[in-house]
Amino acid sequence: EEYLQATRTLRAIFADSSRFVVHDALPPVPAFGDEGAANHTRFAAAHGAAGVEFFVYGRAEFDPSAPSPKKYPARQTMEASQAVARLHGLDPARTVFASQNPDVIDQGVFHNDVIAVGNGNVLFYHDQAFADEAGTLDALRRALGTVDTDLVPVRVASSQVPVADAVASYLFNSQLLTRPDGRMALVVPHECRENAAVSRYLAALVASGGPIDELLEFDLRQSMRNGGGPACLRLRVALTDGEAQAMHGGVIMNDTLHGLLAAWVEKHYRDRVEPKDLADPQLAIECATALEELERILGLPGLYDLS
Known part of the structure; x- marks a missing residue:
């Protein structure tokens, strides 16, 4: 099983038990469907500062009234997201759970990172990403208020980029990175330039005066053909200098x-x-x-x- 090797690898890298804990994976049953960083974002003023943990799920295993897709299975359950938050001892006041829009799951958005990406205090997202867009943004704003940080949403309307174009280009399966000057760069695959709607949107985005003012484009065709874009390289682990020295270099x-x-x-x-x-x-x-x-x-x- 892949998760067993992943656990073994992480425990070898973060072996100092006085500083690190690598939890076992959740039980491999449908109620705990969990795909990790693809459905999780951490918002904060800086990577080392107190922040807000944002979990997005596609279905609730034990709530038949909750939104769920009709065509494709939802890979992340609410129960799995809640279990991870509980096991990690997260502060409920700084933890937000949101339902993914089931309609976009049925359009091929199998992870939240295919329709939204966050970095720092910025959420770059499609207007169809969440089942309750306004409620999700309000919850994030309230949670970030507890750490004196403002949410900066960058909303992409369906009229600018249809969901089908967002999925085909992997616009949101990008890396959003903070430069030393505090501004942000968006790392995107070549497919974003080749899609007319996405290319037009990105040109306007970097000229808009918002937090994202640079595009970095890479040829990732081999990865893309196997379903992996820039975001598939991302698992952020914030470390102090001492912790960085303690991990396996x-x-x-x-x-x-x-x-x-x-x-x-x-x-x-x-x-x-x-x-x-x-x-x-x-x-x-x-x-x-x-x-x-x-x-x-x-x-x-x-x-x-x-x-």
Whole structure:
């Protein structure tokens, strides 16, 4: 199971139990469908400051009257989001739960990060993102008021960018980053430029005088073809200097590590895998050999169970 390896990996990286706790995954049952950072945003004046945790869910397992999609399954449950908040000991006054609009789930918005993205105190979102747009914004404003921070919503209307164009271009599956000058840059895939409605909107956005005034565009076609945009690289962990020193530093990306990982991929990855290859014992040997070398590169012996 993927979540078991993810837990093992995170506990190896954040091994100092006096500073870090890596919780077990929620039970793998439908009531606790949880897809993590794709449906969670943290708002704050700065990454190290007190802030508000924002959880978006697609259905409530035990409330048949709650909004839910009709065509596609909702991957995140309210119960899972509430369980994560409870297990992490979050302050209810600084925690907001919101229902995703079931209509956009049925249009292909399988995660909230396909229709909204947050950074700092800015929420960049589509007007169809939430089942109750006004109620969601009011709840966020009230919660942020407890930490003396104002919410800055950047709303994209359906008349500017239809939901279908937002999904096709992955406009909201972007990285919203704060520059040293305090302004924000939006990291988007090439598909945003190639979509006429999205391209027009983004040109107007950066010229509008709002918090987002720079676009950074990348060719992510291989990732996009597998359903992954810029946001799929995001899992923010805010650390003090002491905590950063206490975690395992061998996983922090730099030019040296990038070179080692690129060479590892070139050495070990097959350029294609067909169904019949899954019956070839040599493939299993190749995988084990590659993972042993990856353990050495990262400085994490025993990271994988290769017995």
